[in-house]
Amino acid sequence: MSISALEDNKPSQNQQDDFAQLLTSRRSVRAFLPDPVDPELMRKLFTLATSAPSNCNSQPWLTHVVSGASRDAMSEALMHTVGEGEHVLDFPYDGKYSGVYRERQLEVGLMLYKALGVTREDKAGKRQAFLRNLEFFDAPHVAFIFMPDWADIREAVDVGMYAQNLMLSLHAHGIASCPQTILGYNADVVREQLEIESSQKLLFGISFGYADMSRPENQILPSRASLSESTQFYA
Ligand SMILES: Cc1cc2nc3c(=O)[nH]c(=O)nc-3n(C[C@H](O)[C@H](O)[C@H](O)COP(=O)(O)O)c2cc1C
Numbered sequence: 001m002s003i004s005a006l007e008d009n010k011p012s013q014n015q016q017d018d019f020a021q022l023l024t025s026r027r028s029v030r031a032f033l034p035d036p037v038d039p040e041l042m043r044k045l046f047t048l049a050t051s052a053p054s055n056c057n058s059q060p061w062l063t064h065v066v067s068g069a070s071r072d073a074m075s076e077a078l079m080h081t082v083g084e085g086e087h088v089l090d091f092p093y094d095g096k097y098s099g100v101y102r103e104r105q106l107e108v109g110l111m112l113y114k115a116l117g118v119t120r121e122d123k124a125g126k127r128q129a130f131l132r133n134l135e136f137f138d139a140p141h142v143a144f145i146f147m148p149d150w151a152d153i154r155e156a157v158d159v160g161m162y163a164q165n166l167m168l169s170l171h172a173h174g175i176a177s178c179p180q181t182i183l184g185y186n187a188d189v190v191r192e193q194l195e196i197e198s199s200q201k202l203l204f205g206i207s208f209g210y211a212d213m214s215r216p217e218n219q220i221l222p223s224r225a226s227l228s229e230s231t232q233f234y235a
Contacts, residue, residue, distance in 0.1 A: 028178040030132065031138065033212045049162050052162040054161070062147060066194075082185040136205075
């Protein structure tokens with residue numbers, strides 16, 4: 001689409017409504033069907049994701065998608081390392097929040113545990129819920145999202161925009177996803193499996209495929225804070 005086409009074609013009310021519906025209906029899915037995504041469609045959607053803006057158009061995202069045998073080998077390798085507490089993160093993350101951020105973290109955690117029937121004292125159930133991340137929630141595909149080693153917080157912002165573009169493009173085609181920081185808990189193992197250099201730094205992974213909507217973990221709907229808690233308007 002040319003820029004002039006954009007200027008001439010102001011989105012219709014229907015298009016605006018459809019877009020709002022697309023944005024608000026995306027959610028993190030934590031149970032997938034085994035059905036694979038068509039490889040050609042995958043290429044199209046990963047290309048769409050690259051339309052994201054970035055500082056100086058640097059496009060600092062580096063993505064590796066695993067499916068089939070490489071997906072299975074990756075899951076096994078992560079189970080044997082991250083699953084056993086061997087953590088090697090390129091970007092530190094302790095998952096400890098406080099105040100209102102802690103409340104939001106607790107809300108989604110409790111929703112998920114409740115859906116899965118995991119009680120407060122159920123350590124084994126909580127561990128199992130953690131390990132499901134490393135099985136990619138049975139998703140047939142996972143995108144590991146890296147950036148070059150010179151990149152810092154500015155470029156991580158660019159990569160976040162790219163990742164959201166990707167998840168929305170997937171969603172627009174009926175394909176669900178779950179972004180997962182846990183998939184970056186052992187960057188060395190992921191690099192080893194992908195046979196890539198340490199010059200690529202791992203931010204997170206995104207499991208994707210078709211959602212199994214019969215599963216209770218896909219019924220949760222984390223809330224959003226009101227607009228006034230995040231956004232101030234000035235005149
Ligand atoms: C960068 C990033 C990392 C995340 N990591 C995980 C993860 O490791 N495991 C998980 O189950 N969910 C993870 N999530 C999903 C969040 O829990 C989820 O986005 C949040 O609760 C809001 O829910 P929604 O995505 O369904 O709107 C992550 C989300 C983002 C954006």
